[in-house]
Amino acid sequence: xxxxxxxxxxxxxxxxxxxxxxxxxxxxxxxxxxxxxxxxxxxxxxxxxxxxxxxxxxxxxxxxxxxxxxxxxxxxxxxxxxxxxxxxxxxxxxxxxxxxxxxxxxxxxxxxxxxxxxxxxxxxxxxxxxxxxxxxxxxxxxxxxxxxxxxxxxxxxxxxxxxxxxxxxxxxxxxxxxxxxxxxxxxxxxxxxxxxxxxxxxxxxxxxxxxxxxxxxxxxxxxxxxxxxxxxxxxxxxxxxxxxxxxxxxxxxxxxxxxxxxxxxxxxxxxxxxxxxxxxxxxxxxxxxxxxxxxxxxxxxxxxxxxxxxxxxxxxxxxxxxxxxxxxxxxxxxxxxxxxxxxxxxxxxxxxxxxxxxxxxxxxxxxxxxxxxxxxxxxxxxxxxxxxxxxxxxxxx
Amino acid sequence: xxxxxxxxxxxxxxxxxxxxxxxxxxxxxxxxxxxxxxxxxxxxxxxxxxx
Numbered sequence: 001x002x003x004x005x006x007x008x009x010x011x012x013x014x015x016x017x018x019x020x021x022x023x024x025x026x027x028x029x030x031x032x033x034x035x036x037x038x039x040x041x042x043x044x045x046x047x048x049x050x051x052x053x054x055x056x057x058x059x060x061x062x063x064x065x066x067x068x069x070x071x072x073x074x075x076x077x078x079x080x081x082x083x084x085x086x087x088x089x090x091x092x093x094x095x096x097x098x099x100x101x102x103x104x105x106x107x108x109x110x111x112x113x114x115x116x117x118x119x120x121x122x123x124x125x126x127x128x129x130x131x132x133x134x135x136x137x138x139x140x141x142x143x144x145x146x147x148x149x150x151x152x153x154x155x156x157x158x159x160x161x162x163x164x165x166x167x168x169x170x171x172x173x174x175x176x177x178x179x180x181x182x183x184x185x186x187x188x189x190x191x192x193x194x195x196x197x198x199x200x201x202x203x204x205x206x207x208x209x210x211x212x213x214x215x216x217x218x219x220x221x222x223x224x225x226x227x228x229x230x231x232x233x234x235x236x237x238x239x240x241x242x243x244x245x246x247x248x249x250x251x252x253x254x255x256x257x258x259x260x261x262x263x264x265x266x267x268x269x270x271x272x273x274x275x276x277x278x279x280x281x282x283x284x285x286x287x288x289x290x291x292x293x294x295x296x297x298x299x300x301x302x303x304x305x306x307x308x309x310x311x312x313x314x315x316x317x318x319x320x321x322x323x324x325x326x327x328x329x330x331x332x333x334x335x336x337x338x339x340x341x342x343x344x345x346x347x348x349x350x351x352x353x354x355x356x357x358x359x360x361x362x363x364x365x366x367x368x369x370x371x372x373x374x375x376x377x378x379x380x381x382x383x384x385x386x387x388x389x390x391x392x393x394x395x396x397x
Numbered sequence: 398x399x400x401x402x403x404x405x406x407x408x409x410x411x412x413x414x415x416x417x418x419x420x421x422x423x424x425x426x427x428x429x430x431x432x433x434x435x436x437x438x439x440x441x442x443x444x445x446x447x448x
Contacts, residue, residue, distance in 0.1 A: 121431065127424035131417045138409035145405040154405060223434045226427075233426055241419055380420055387415040388408070395404045 037079025041293030048291070049073035052185075061192035064277075065165060065284045069185065072288015073296075083289065090289035093282055098173050098180070103283045104166035105247050108382075110276035111166070112255020113268050115346075115378060117230060121222045123372040126338070128322070130376025133342030134384040135318025136161035140311035147303060151396060152176055155388045157304055160187045161311030162381035163194070164344040169287065170248060171385050175392065181290040182301040186308030194348040197309070198340055199356060201316040206336050210324070211360045213335040217368045227260040238383060244393075245386015252382055316340045319373075335366055341373040344381035350374040 052070030056063035075083040075090065083090045097103035120126055141158035149157060152175035159171045160183055168187040172180045190197065202211075231253035238249040259268045319339030327333045341353045350370035357366035398406075 121427055124424040124427040124431075127420040127427075128417075131413075131420040134416050135413065138413050142402070142405050142409060145399075145402050151401055151404050151408070154401075155408065221435070222431075223436075226430050226434045229430060229434075230427065233430070234423055237422055237426065238419055241422075242415060376420065379423065380416055383416045383419045384412065387412045391408050391411050391415075395407055 034079050039079075039293065041297050042077040042079065044297060045073055045077040045291060045293045048296070049077070049288070055189075055192075059192075062188045064280050065184075065188045066192070068281055068284025069188070069288040069291070072285040073291035074288075075285070076289040076292050084292075088289075090286055093286045094289060097279075097282060097286055098169070099177070101170055101173055101247070103279050103286070104170040104173070105251050106275060106279045107166040107283065108248060108251040109255040109258075110271050110279065111378070112231070112252040112257075113259045113271035114276070115252075115256055115259075115375060117227065117256065117375055118222050119368055119372040120375040120379075121226060121230065122218065122220055123369065126342075126369065126372035127376045127379075128326070129319050129339045129342030129373040130378075130380035131342070131383075132322030132339060133315045133319035133373075133377055134162070134380050135322075136311040136313070136315030136343075137384050137388070139314040139318075140307050143310055144307055147307075151392060153179060155392050156183055157307050158311060159183075159385060159388060160190070160304075160308040161315050162344055162384055163187070163191055163312065163315065163349075164378070164381040164385070165191065166283075167248060167344075167381055167385035169283070171388055174389065178295065179300065179304060181287060181296055182304040183308075184287045185291075186305050189305075190308050190312045191345045191348065194312070194343075194345045195352050197312050198316045198349065198352050201313050202320055202337050202340050202353075202356065205317060205320045205324075208360060210336050211356065212364060213333050214361075214364050215335055215338070215366065215369050216332075219368075224260070224262065228257065231256040231260065234379070238386065242383070242386040242390045244390035245383065248382045248385050248389075249379075252378075312343070315343045319343065335364075335369070338366065338369050338373050341370040342377045342380065343374070344377040346374045346378055347371065349377070 049070040049072075052066045052073065055061040056067035056070065072090065075081060082088055085091055137158045140161050141154045144154035144157045145151065156168075156172040156176040156179055159168045162168060165184065165187050168183055169180065172183045176183070235246075235250050235253045239246045255271050258264045258271060319342040320336045321339070323334050323336035323339030327336065335357065337353045337356055341349045343349050350367065350373070353370040354365070354367040357364045
């Protein structure tokens with residue numbers, strides 16, 4: 001029973017003045033349109049939304065993003081949902097925060113304010129692993145092109161390998177907004193699944209002897225001036241190298257400068273808490289609102305989820321193999337597992353490596369090295385995002 | 398090889414190259430800054446004095 005029917009019935013009430021029961025069919029029709037508009041696709045999306053909420057609450061997989069994402073998916077798939085559409089609040093938020101790239105960029109200020117670069121400043125050699133573990137991004141771009149995606153879509157899918165949600169969202173929002181939902185789900189889900197994804201890849205690529213390699217750690221003091229100069233210098237260098245990535249690396253470093261300068265403690269705390277919480281809340285539910293059945297339930301989503309996994313595997317392999325390559329030229333060997341910590345998933349990846357080290361040798365503490373590489377990965381992922389943003393339009397000219 | 402794949406290979410080479418160049422640059426920058434900013438005594442001071 002559609003709206004024209006309802007108009008007919010309301011019309012009859014107005015002209016004939018018959019009992020309200022006749023007009024009630026139209027009212028009932030309007031009340032039941034949510035149920036009559038249900039499709040199997042929408043029901044499947046409810047199930048997906050509920051699964052994300054379950055994973056967030058029960059398994060605690062990235063709950064800050066997966067729970068709003070799941071609930072946003074439910075809101076978006078209720079038939080005739082007023083939350084989305086021209087005047088829908090979630091669409092307004094999407095236009096204001098995602099289309100303009102405002103939300104991911106604000107998240108970078110918060111992330112910058114949370115990061116302590118000291119372990120990396122003590123051990124700058126770890127920067128190399130922050131670069132090597134971005135291998136998965138570029139390998140996955142080639143896989144995506146091989147599967148028929150165009151360059152912009154492939155670049156957006158590859159960036160899942162940055163293991164960095166805001167960077168993935170930023171790049172996808174610019175290059176492939178239609179794929180934003182599956183890319184975000186993949187990026188955050190696999191970040192949460194790092195403890196399951198990395199160990200088998202590392203074990204497959206290393207020997208037990210390699211996993212037992214010990215590394216010295218010197219806890220040298222880092223001058224405060226260095227902590228202040230570092231974010232400014234990185235912004236200038238990175239900005240000059242890839243100006244397209246300035247919004248990413250610049251605001252990450254701005255957040256870090258607020259943290260390290262020592263005179264803006266209130267702003268630093270606000271960025272770490274209020275800003276991070278508020279934007280994460282809006283980011284998750286807003287992206288969830290793009291998970292409509294029509295946009296999400298297709299073969300592309302499955303391919304993207306699959307390629308996200310491939311990206312994380314290639315990242316891990318890239319880091320480990322690079323460490324093994326470097327070891328060929330070093331007297332004091334590096335534990336190749338450290339290479340795998342060069343992804344941006346902080347601090348999960350560092351914890352995984354530390355635990356794997358302890359599992360091989362109860363007295364081998366790799367945590368500080370792993371954290372150094374992990375922090376380098378956070379810079380590496382943002383640089384990779386900036387490079388992709390700069391190179392794709394240049395190549396398409 | 399399709400034109401898109403060629404562009405993808407170029408993106409991979411230039412992209413990874415850019416990331417490596419930038420991070421190696423940052424590593425060198427940190428090494429230089431650390432050397433210039435750390436007082437010589439701090440580098441060699443015993444652990445209890447450092448804390």
